[in-house]
Amino acid sequence: MKKTIAFVLLLISFAAQAQTTSVTTGAARTKDYLPLLQGKRVALLVNQTATIGQTHLVDSLLKLKVKITKIFSPEHGFRGNADAGEKVGDSKDAATGLPIVSLYGKHRKADAADLKDVDVLIFDIQDVGTRFYTYISSLQELMESAADNNKLLIVLDRPNPNGHYVDGPVLDTAFRSFVGMQPIPVVHGMTVGEYAQMLNGEGWLNNGQRCELKVITCTGYTHNTMYKLPVKPSPNLPNMQSIYLYPGTCFFEGTPLSLGRGTDKPFQVYGHPDLPKNLYQFTPRSVPGAKNPPLLNKLCYGYDLSAVKPAAKLDLQPVLKAYQLFPKKDQFFTKFFNTLAGNSALQAQIKAGKSEAEIRKSWEPALSKFKSIRKKYLLYKDFE
Known part of the structure; x- marks a missing residue:
């Protein structure tokens, strides 16, 4: 058995190295998180971007004899082909027979019933680094579920393709929604692993709770890396x-x-x-x-x-x-x-005929404050 697993790990390593980039994602670093999964019942919040080379993470972990009990899916579904905002129901994965529980729509947060047969949660979704791209909202709600139910959450980190700058208006918390849950700018310049640490560290989870969190970092990545995504993250972001x-x-x-x-x-x-x-x-x-x-x-x-x-x-x-x-x-x-x-300020500024320079200047105080908070949670060399 150990020889078989070692051989599978070797194949996964070769697949990861075969990618056109020198970056190794958290998912590809199986030796670093496999010990945390041995003997555990595992659930994953993933979509089509959760790959190691050309192989889906779920398939890789099953080959490594990890006991996966279910898959959670975000906006656009497990296969990533649903329209933005489209209702995605629970289903079963045809390839593996695993149950898929949708965490988008009315049932956005995994509850005790969903997690009764789960010991460890994994999050592996490619983000694009903007506040209104809903995968970081799904991350927050999974962290809250993990905290509520005393589960370990492992974030398999991936590069942020827009991680080389920070910009835009910082959210006024009066405007919280699923496309903006925290006081961060439109472009936050963080990987999901870094952002998960910020959610924990700033006490932004529900009731200020903290999630037991383990981030498996990327290697070969900095915030100056212009990373080309190997899989499109959603149907309408094709390139x-x-x-x-x-x-x-x-x-x-x-x-x-x-x-x-x-x-x-x-x-x-x-x-x-x-x-x-x-x-x-x-x-x-x-x-x-x-x-x-x-x-x-x-x-x-x-x-x-x-x-x-x-x-x-x-x-x-x-x-x-x-x-x-x-x-x-x-x-x-x-x-x-x-x-x-x-x-509500941006709309008012546009209606008033403010220039881009004037609008951008109004963002600066809140952006500067955010940047100082952000630095506390960075896992990779910054762009500055």
Whole structure:
């Protein structure tokens, strides 16, 4: 048995090294966390990004004789192909027969019944480093479940593709939601492992509780590493350009405009039928991962950012430009805009015609405070 496990570990190591990057993810460092799983009943909160080389983490651990009792799934589901916000129910994994419990929708937090046959929890999901990308909210609620039920939580860390800067408005806690649970900026510059330590250390979990936490770090990663994701993290972030643009273009989710869902350039184009007709044209269609996108089958006019070199900052220009061009100013913002922004100030600033420089200056006091807190929890060399 020991020889078999050693051989499987060797194969996993080779698979991890075969990736095009010099970074080794926490998941690939099986020797560092396998002892914590031996003789334990294990549940994992994972999706399609939880891989070691080309193999899913669940399959790797089963080969290593780890006793997995169930899988928890986040937004977009275990296989990562559900639309944003789409209801994902409980099911069974066809490949392994393991039960899948959805932790998205009304049942977002694992309860005592879910954990009665679990000794250890594992979190392994690729994040993209923005406050409104819901996987860090799922992480917090899993940490609270672990604390409530006295379970060890192991976070298998992965690089943050937007981890090379910190930017954007810091959330006003009056605007807490599942797309923003803590007073952090839109771009927080932390891996999920670092953020988990912050949640614990700052007493941000429910009732100030602390979770028994073990972070398996990456090797070969710093906050200056421009890491190319081997698996797309969700249906509408298909490439690195979409991931780099996402912190700024996601604000269009709080407007009547399309940000390219239903095209081959989601989060890389934006537009509306009422913008000037001499601009870039596209038409959202019903496609897997965007079955009913905004402005479905309507010809939109706007801008294509797919070839623009992204800067290490949250780019407000697309939203500012769209507001200037949109003819019905009183209909530009939906209620969701303030939820995404994490405040009411940004909308007011845009309506008042403030420049990007003026808006960015207003972020500085809260950003400086956050940066000083952030440094306490970093596990990797910073970009500064």
